[in-house]
Amino acid sequence: MTYFGAMLKEWSCPAKCMRDRLLPTLVCLIMLTSLAPTASAMGPADSSIWGLSYDWAHFEGDVQNMTGVDTNAANEDLEEAAEYAGFTLETDQVLSGSSHFYVESWDESDIVEIQDIHGVTHQVSKRVTELTIRHGLLADAGFTMAWNDDSESIDVWYSASQEIVLVVDATYTEYVDSDMMVYGADLEMTGEVSDSADLSMNLQIIAAGEVEAPEIDLGYSLSMEIPSLVSQWRVDEPMDYLYDLIEPAGSDDGEDEGDDGECYLVPKDYIAPEDGWFYGSSGEEYWVEGGEDMFPEDGTFCPDGDGRDASGIIEGTYSTLTGYSLSVGMNGLPAEEFGINLDVFNVQLSDSVPGQGTFSDDFEMGSGAIWDWECPPIGGTESLTIDNVTTEVQCGLAPPISPGMAFMMGYSMIPAFDNGVSELSSVMQQQVESWIGEISGEEEGGVFVCDSGEEIPADWENDGEVDCSDGSDESDSSDTFTCDNGEVIPADWENDGEEDCSDGSDENEGPSEDVFEKYINMFEALNNSNLPKTMEAFGEKLGELVEDNVPSEPVMDLEDSCAILFWNTDESRVVGMAILNDGDGDDSSEVLLGPSIFGVREHNVDLNLEYHDGDDARDVKAGILGLTELREIAPESKHDVEELYNILGPEFLPDLDQTDTDQDGILDFFDEDDDGDGLFDWQDDDPLTPFRSPGDEEEDSVPGPGALAIVSILGAAAILIPRRDE
Amino acid sequence: MQTKEKAALALTSFLLLMAWSGTWFEISATGTYTEGLERNPTITTEYIIDASQESFEMSIENATPLLLYWIEREDVTVNAEETGNGSTNDKPSSEGPGETVEGGCQDSCLDQARGAVQVVMIALLASLCLSYVRPSIYLRTGVLVVWLIGSVVIVTAVPIAAAYDFGVTGAEGSEGSSTGGFDTATQDNSVSVNQFAHFEQSEDAKVRLSGIAFYFDSVGFDLGLLDEGDRQGVVDQKPSPGDPGYESLIRFHGELEVGPGEILTWWVFTSPVLILNLLGSRSQKLEEE
Secondary structure, eight states: OHHHHHHHHGGGOOGGGHHHHHHHHHHHHHHHHHHSOSOOOOOOTTOEEEEEEEEGGGHHHHHHHHHOOOHHHHHHHHHHHHHHHTSEEEEEEEEEEEEEEEEEEEEEEEEEEEEOTTOOEEEEEEEEEEEEEEEEEEEEEEEEEEEEOSSOEEEEEEEEEEEEEEEEEEEEEEEEOTTOOEEEEEEEEEEEEEEEEEEEEEEEEEETTEEEOOEEEEEEEEEEEEEEEEEEEEEEEEEOTTGGGTSOTTTTTTOOOTTTOOOEEEOGGGOOSSOEEEEOTTSOEEEEOOSTTTSOTTEEEOHHHHSOEEEEEEEEEEEEEEEEEEEEEEESOOTGGGTOOOSEEEEEEEEEEEEEEEEEEEEEEOOOOBTTOOBTTBOSEEEEEETTEEEEEEEEBOOSSOHHHHHHHHHHHHHHHHHHHHHHHHHHHHHHHHHHHHHHTOOOSOEEEOTTSOEEEGGGTTSSSOOSTTOTTSOSSSOEEEOTTSOEEEGGGTTSSSOOSTTOTTSOOOOOHHHHHHHHHHHHHHHHTTHHHHHHHHHHHHHHHHHHHSOSSOSSOGGGOEEEEEEETTTTEEEEEEEEEOSSSSSOOEEEESOEETTOOBOSSOOSOEEEEHHHHHHHHHHHTTOOSHHHHSOGGGOOOHHHHHHHOTTTSTTOOOOOTTOSSSOTTTOSSTTOSSSOGGGOSSTTSOOOOHHHHHHTOSOOOOHHHHHHHHHHHHHHHHHHHO | OOHHHHHHHHHHHHHHHHHHHSEEEEEEEEEEEEESSTTOOEEEEEEEEESSOEEEEEEEETHHHHHHHHHHOOOTHHHHHHHHHOOOOSOOSSOOHHHHHHHHOSSOHHHHHHHHHHHHHHHHHHHHHHHHHSOOHHHHHHHHHHHHHHHHIIIIIHHHHHHHHHTOSOOTTOOOBTTTTTTTTTOSSOOBGGGEEEEEEEEEEEEETTEEEEEEEEEEEEGGGSOHHHHHHHHHSOOOTTSTTGGGEEEEEEEEEEEOOHHHHHHHHTHHHHHHHHHHHHHHHHHHO
């Protein structure tokens, strides 16, 4: 520190010593930078921010709150009905994870210059929108069933799991002039989406003295990662969609007419039932979607507002990583009876396809806002309280993010997505075509070469008609059999009990009649047992129990729900949203989800779907920005599968870690507080070490140095050592 | 029977039990398309036989280009063989390969091999027990003979039985595969040698402690990837990089290791007990003399 103090005192030295100070200055800057938070993707403190968060652990409770159906009671009903019918059934399902959707936007005052596609320079300012999406879901379900009669029995063990993750970070910078006319935008985004699932089923059937115990495992995984996507949109002529959010309500009867305001009266007779061209009075052509929605009776057609317009050019670059994995495992299938000498069979296909590329395309977009959309008692202008400040907002329907951002994301992701999946879709398409060809009996492109050298379609061979000039397409033999390896033998040698093809394909090794007889006997034995009566009794009892569980009238009538968005006309941006529902049947809705609206009541149903705005939303966003992995968004410690484990047994978690850190008798895997320090694992920075008192913590409270800090310290040391030598 | 003989019997029983419950025969193979397909698709297979079951595992990494290759390539050998072989009503005089299988085993050859292994294990234990109860040089030599027979059964009978059950008997008529037969068990439409122009292959084998390793390399121009009109040009003149038809070049490298599995290791572990038994008989004989 002494060195840096001295360096500051010498700050006013002449220019000749600036070169000597360059390195120390850089090191100081690096050291200062290292103190700054690494996740600096937050907007300014006065930005407009709102969003939604949901903890999926509350899903069953929320379903009960909204519908009155208790899923746990439904499970109990199933088990009770099974017990009544005379067999055992245990089932459970677990869902956990979280979802977050946040939109933050702000204006920057700096004036910058950009060029439109004609090369004309415009002076504009930046409007930045950040979209942050985090969605992680863990789902497990399973059941066991055991039924037995005197000599027949069926045991089923079933387990299924699914994991889903979606991570999107997009920053959109829109260039606007003082009249909110848009001249283009830049988009930078990263994202990842993946979905994987596994299904296992073990079955044991004993009937007619036979035992069948197949085990089947199926799994898939699909993922797409976009490590980088950058695109730029520049307009042909300025776009006015932000201006739509400034216009006072009621100025155009709720219709967006576009900036030229030219509309055409469309009589009902003119309504086209299908999509087609609409010809304007001056001969212009517009591609419009048909139907009465587009041209209502005595309606008008306003080309700029209702259709998509050419709005410039978009170009960009992307890199992607698309992966998939498919697995099939089978054990204990009666394969040998079907001529397959295998007992255990596992096949896995996987691929990870890297892709990168550029794109350039005409950019067409549509926009519009509906001003006169109401959710009584909300409509027109309302007062919201955000961070204890009352803000006047316009109610209606408008895109929650800038339309330019939505269209840019769409235009940019399509080529990235196409690149990632084109190879795979090609495989699937060709395979499906091949299957269709096989099913329809069409031969694909095969040719038969006559002895004379002529070529004819393969399916003309032996069709009863001579097609080759030498007649060689019609075999002398009445019929032939073509082996899998291409050899040709007389047809009557097929299935004659002797292998004539070198690959043995002339002898059909299909299952013998004894095998089918075995399964028919098993089926008949089960049918003659008390199984049918048991299932009948189960169904009847379940019907009774479920009837008690389901309320005669739903707790909430979802049809009475209404969504509405709020925008600030001064800023031309959406600043929040709400979902309303009439909970008490007084024809006036209450706020089910949304901000505090002056004069409007909260709904009596308490959902765990959280709406945040202002500083609350900023805090949530800061907390989720660093979460990029599934296990971070959906912590395993919150996924309580202990009851499912009790039902399915060790086979459900064959590699279960037996560690019990706090020795409380609950294994860490099932324990929400592994170290027993009173903090839940998902809130605990170190879930395996008990929380220390502040006094103890002071001893090691010096924050660990980051990579940047280490570099700067090494740099400082490199500077100091030569000085000491001097 | 002395205590040390009881201990030797117990140890032998334990080792035979371990041998019985371990893997009996393993084939593991890895094949990579090193040229011609994007991202070098790799097929990994493992075939394991143990006392109760046969298991097969296969995984294909970077599978998409390989699936596309399998789907897109046209089998150009079918018509050629149809016209070349023609059809004939004369029944071949030689027995087909399937008949050999039928004639060789009543049911499953592998089950019979399992039975043979079971018999030699029981025979080994019984002869050892007998040699302790009634010590004689003949009985003790008999133990060694049983052990040697068992070794032969484990090393040869199990793999041969598996090969018969699979129909992999090296029968005549096999036209070969561009992947050395590597993928014949994985998909019906294996890539045959006749499909390729300028086909070259090389094979090598090495004996390792764990078994025998085979190496296979092949390269050729897959005519099935070319338009029909372009095939003859590739056949007549080997394309160089950049020439039309060069895109059909497929190069494959495969490694296959065949080994007897854990059963042989545990079986070999029984040999010191038997040698001590034999040495004991010699010292006893010397003492008697």
